[in-house]
Amino acid sequence: MDFRKLIERALAAREYSYSPYSHFRVGAALLCQDGSVYTGCNIENRAYGPTNCAERTAFFKAVSEGKREFAAIAIVGGEDELVWCYPCGVCRQVMAEFCNGEEFKIICAKSADEYRIFSLNELLPEMF
Ligand code: THU
Numbered sequence: 001m002d003f004r005k006l007i008e009r010a011l012a013a014r015e016y017s018y019s020p021y022s023h024f025r026v027g028a029a030l031l032c033q034d035g036s037v038y039t040g041c042n043i044e045n046r047a048y049g050p051t052n053c054a055e056r057t058a059f060f061k062a063v064s065e066g067k068r069e070f071a072a073i074a075i076v077g078g079e080d081e082l083v084w085c086y087p088c089g090v091c092r093q094v095m096a097e098f099c100n101g102e103e104f105k106i107i108c109a110k111s112a113d114e115y116r117i118f119s120l121n122e123l124l125p126e127m128f
Pocket of ligand 1: 019022024026041042043044051052053055075077085086087088091
């Protein structure tokens, strides 16, 4: 699957964002090595702490259905307009649990045409 299509899946997932507290709406689309895609959105909570990021929603959906091998994740986020949205430290650590630092690609996008690609190693150097 090309990155454009993966970004479009992330944009669609963002529509389901439950973010009444921050109003910052995030969508993610996780590409598995077998070609399947799991999407996620951020899900906030009135107690704040239980909030789950879009990236972890996608990962936990995938892992809970037996997937363990991942190729890339596309991430889109912002309030009204999309901004460059990079994964938080907790989500980077979750990626590190399942993904190869050199090979796994993190695609941060503002649209299907405007995106930046990082390896996990770049965003989480010297990972645990
Ligand atoms: N958030 C994500 O879902 N992913 C990110 O990469 C950054 C932050 C969410 C968490 C919270 O619901 C809102 O964005 C504001 O931090």
